[in-house]
Amino acid sequence: NAGVTQTPKFQVLKTGQSMTLQCAQDMNHNSMYWYRQDPGMGLRLIYYSASEGTTDKGEVPNGYNVSRLNKREFSLRLESAAPSQTSVYFCASSEEGLGRESIQYFGAGTRLSVL
Amino acid sequence: AQKVTQAQTEISVVEKEDVTLDCVYETRDTTYYLFWYKQPPSGELVFLIRRNSFDEQNEISGRYSWNFQKSTSSFNFTITASQVVDSAVYFCALSVLNSGGYQKVTFGIGTKLQVIP
Numbered sequence: 001n002a003g004v005t006q007t008p009k010f011q012v013l014k015t016g017q018s019m020t021l022q023c024a025q026d027m028n029h030n031s032m033y034w035y036r037q038d039p040g041m042g043l044r045l046i047y048y049s050a051s052e053g054t055t056d057k058g059e060v061p062n063g064y065n066v067s068r069l070n071k072r073e074f075s076l077r078l079e080s081a082a083p084s085q086t087s088v089y090f091c092a093s094s095e096e097g098l099g100r101e102s103i104q105y106f107g108a109g110t111r112l113s114v115l
Numbered sequence: 116a117q118k119v120t121q122a123q124t125e126i127s128v129v130e131k132e133d134v135t136l137d138c139v140y141e142t143r144d145t146t147y148y149l150f151w152y153k154q155p156p157s158g159e160l161v162f163l164i165r166r167n168s169f170d171e172q173n174e175i176s177g178r179y180s181w182n183f184q185k186s187t188s189s190f191n192f193t194i195t196a197s198q199v200v201d202s203a204v205y206f207c208a209l210s211v212l213n214s215g216g217y218q219k220v221t222f223g224i225g226t227k228l229q230v231i232p
Contacts, residue, residue, distance in 0.1 A: 004159075031218070042119075042206065042222040043160075050217045090160065094218065100210045101148050101167065102218050106160040 002026050006091050006107035013081045013114045021076040021110050023091030031094040032074035033104065034066060036087040043090065049074055081114040117142045119209050121223035128197050129231050136192040136226045138207030147211045149190045154204040166190065197230045
C-alpha cells in the first residue's frame with residue numbers, strides 16, 4: 001500500500017525560484033495537510049484541506065499557496081522561494097475528515113533547501 | 116491556545132534499558148485527543164497511539180506503554196527493554212477542534228531517542 005506519496009524527496013532552489021511539491025494519497029481520505037518541520041519547532045501546519053474543493057490557512061501560510069486538485073492530490077506551491085523556507089515538508093491525510101480524533105497519515109517528506 | 120511540551124530534546128539509553136518520554140499539554144478544551152507518533156530515520160511519521168480526554172486508562176502494547184494523567188496534564192510514553200530499532204524522534208500531539216469545526220493538531224518539538232547497542 002502506497003499511503004501518502006510525496007514528490008520530490010529532495011530539492012535545492014535558488015532564492016526567488018518557484019516550485020510545486022506534490023502529494024497524493026490512496027486511502028480515500030477527505031482531509032489533507034501540509035506541514036513544515038524545523039529543528040526545535042516540531043511540525044507546524046501550513047495549509048489544510050478539509051475536503052475536496054476547500055482549503056484553509058494553518059499556522060504559517062505566508063509564502064505558500066495550495067491546490068486541492070481532486071480528492072487524492074494536494075499540492076503546495078512556493079511562488080518565490082526564500083532561505084527561510086528551507087525545511088522538511090510533510091504532507092498528511094486523515095481518515096475521518098472532520099473530528100479531533102482523526103489519525104493523520106504522513107508521507108516521507110520533502111527536504112527543501114533554498115540558497 | 117494549545118501547547119505541547121516535550122522537555123527532553125534528546126535521550127540516550129543503552130539497549131535493554133527502560134526509558135520514559137515525557138509529554139505535558141495545555142488546553143482549555145474539555146474534549147481533546149492525544150497522540151504519539153514515531154519518526155524513524157527514514158523520515159515519515161508513524162502513528163503509535165491515540166487517547167481521548169475522557170479515557171484515563173493506561174495502555175500497554177508489547178514493550179510500549181502510555182500513562183495518561185489529566186490531573187497533571189501529562190501523557191507519558193515508556194519503552195521497556197529498549198532496542199536499537201526504537202531509535203527515532205517521538206512526537207506527542209494534541210488535537211482539538213478549531214473555530215471552523217475542523218481538527219487542529221499541535222505537535223511538540225519531539226524527543227530524539229538513541230538506543231546504544
